[in-house]
Amino acid sequence: KAGVTQTPRYLIKTRGQQVTLSCSPISGHRSVSWYQQTPGQGLQFLFEYFSETQRNKGNFPGRFSGRQFSNSRSEMNVSTLELGDSALYLCASSSFSGEQAFFGQGTRLTVV
Amino acid sequence: GQQLNQSPQSMFIQEGEDVSMNCTSSSIFNTWLWYKQDPGEGPVLLIALYKAGELTSNGRLTAQFGTTRKDSFLNISASIPSDVGIYFCAGPGSGAGSYQLTFGKGTKLSVIP
Numbered sequence: 001k002a003g004v005t006q007t008p009r010y011l012i013k014t015r016g017q018q019v020t021l022s023c024s025p026i027s028g029h030r031s032v033s034w035y036q037q038t039p040g041q042g043l044q045f046l047f048e049y050f051s052e053t054q055r056n057k058g059n060f061p062g063r064f065s066g067r068q069f070s071n072s073r074s075e076m077n078v079s080t081l082e083l084g085d086s087a088l089y090l091c092a093s094s095s096f097s098g099e100q101a102f103f104g105q106g107t108r109l110t111v112v
Numbered sequence: 113g114q115q116l117n118q119s120p121q122s123m124f125i126q127e128g129e130d131v132s133m134n135c136t137s138s139s140i141f142n143t144w145l146w147y148k149q150d151p152g153e154g155p156v157l158l159i160a161l162y163k164a165g166e167l168t169s170n171g172r173l174t175a176q177f178g179t180t181r182k183d184s185f186l187n188i189s190a191s192i193p194s195d196v197g198i199y200f201c202a203g204p205g206s207g208a209g210s211y212q213l214t215f216g217k218g219t220k221l222s223v224i225p
Contacts, residue, residue, distance in 0.1 A: 004154075033212065043155075043200065043215040056211040090154050092213075100145065101213060103154035 002027065004093050004104035012110045018079040021107045025072050025093030032074040033101060034066060037088040046089075049074055081111045114139050116201055118216035126224050131188040133219040135201030144184040145202045145213070146175050155200055159186070191223050 005024040013019050025032050034046040045058040049068035066076040072093075078085055088108050092101035118135050125131055135144070143162055147155035159170050161177035161184060168175055174187045184201055198218040205212055 006154075031211070035213075035215075042217045043202075043213075045212040045214075048211040050211070058212065088152075092154075100143075100157065100160050102157060103147075106152075106154045108152070 004091055004102055006089075006091050006104035006107050008107060009105065010108045010110075012112060013081050014112055015081055015083060017081050018077060019081060019109060020075055020077045021089055021091075021109070023074045023076075023091030023093075023104060025074070025091075026102055029093040029095055029102075030072050031094045031101075032068055032072065033092045033094075034074070034076050035090045035092065036060070037090055037106070038086075043090070046076065078109075083111050085109065086111045114141075114203075114205055114214045116203065116214055116216035118199075118201055118219050120219060121217065122220040122222070124222045124224060125191055127191060127193060129191055131191055131195070131221060132185065133187075133199060133221075134183060134185045135216050136183045137203070138182070140181040141184075141203035142181070142206075143203055144175070144177050146173075146184070146186050147200045147202060149198045149200065149218070151197075158199075188221075191221075193223050193225055196221060196223050 007022045031050045033048040035043050037043045047057045047066050052068045063079045068074045088106045090106045092103045094101045146158045149155040159175040164181050165179050166177040172189045176185045198220050200218045201216045202213045
């Protein structure tokens, strides 16, 4: 069974730009969650989708958004990038809830 | 919100030694998860615990779900260089929060050959 796939692995963007990250979950998994990881804050929950519906959202500004498609693939978007958005963005998939989530390798976003 | 406190924050051990780390919370968790993360990679699930008092092993790793449901422990026996990495405990919240995992800050393990 293929694991969670995130693309791209690395990204460099300029302040003010926007970015879209992609995540393909494990086949059969319908829940996709997104996390931001920084050295200072650790792993922080962004949002979770199940069957194209956002079920929970973390404490992040509205510049962070996401969506899930009918094939369970998910994208997250960050608009008007700030330097502080530089982080490793991780996607996790699970069969139906946040339990036993399996993570992708992450997308390393650098904002300059 | 819920918080998980992991200790120690970091540890240096000799190859072959056993390692113990723990995770505590001020609130009850119904599930405890232990992950390991290598630099530049995503966390890899090591062990999942679902019942208070449960003891589960995965090779040289053993984890326990504390009886108070507010703590969990991870032990690594006979450490080897590839055990180097950051170990995280995590657990889902309750209610609407059950769709998200709360993570500890991690224990960084260094193994001296």
